[in-house]
Amino acid sequence: MSETQIYFLEMTEPEQLQASLPCQGLSVIEAQIDQWRFNQFLYQLVGHAWQWTDKLDWSQQQWQDYVQDSDLRTWAAYYQGSIAGYFELHFAANGDTEIKYFGLAPEFIGRGMGGYLLSQALTQAWQVATTRRVWVHTCSLDHPSALANYQARGFHLYQTLPESEAGL
Secondary structure, eight states: OOOOEEEEEEEOSGGGOOOOOOOTTEEEEEEOSOOHHHHHHHHHHHHGGGTOOTTTTOOHHHHHHHHTOTTEEEEEEEETTEEEEEEEEEEOTTSEEEEEEEEEOGGGTTSSOHHHHHHHHHHHHHTSTTOOEEEEEEETTSOTTHHHHHHHTTOEEEEEEEHHHHOO
16 A cells, blocks of 8 residues: 655645636635634544545644634535535734645545636635735645646645655
8 A cells, every 4th residue: 555645735825726616506705703613623624535644643732722712713604504615714923824634524525616716715815914825735645636726726736745744
């Protein structure tokens, strides 16, 4: 079995965004009140299928500290009243905005929502005046279309590392 590969992607100008067409019926709304249980739920809902394990054993205090970081913002996507997916953006003081987590709930994969949700994440990132670069990492365990979606939206792959060397 080969080692998991980590892909690092970036966008350095808002003009690089190749936005997807709107997805009819999908609403993307910022969670303006911090609720650590909501972020934990979203993380588990979306990440379960892709073996997200880095936060599974976090304590309540770790989740609270994470979500109450004033540089972290969360958006949820809703379709017909159900949570379809989410993304979190972390705005660093140096101008680097990281898409911390991004994805769709399993029931909504393959319905053309991923490109639009990612476009919304990037639009939100670039709307913050201090953003100079938007970056994300994904891996070879992610959905087979994930890397292609990032690149289709305008991200450029700048580094690929085996998980053991990625320092995550």
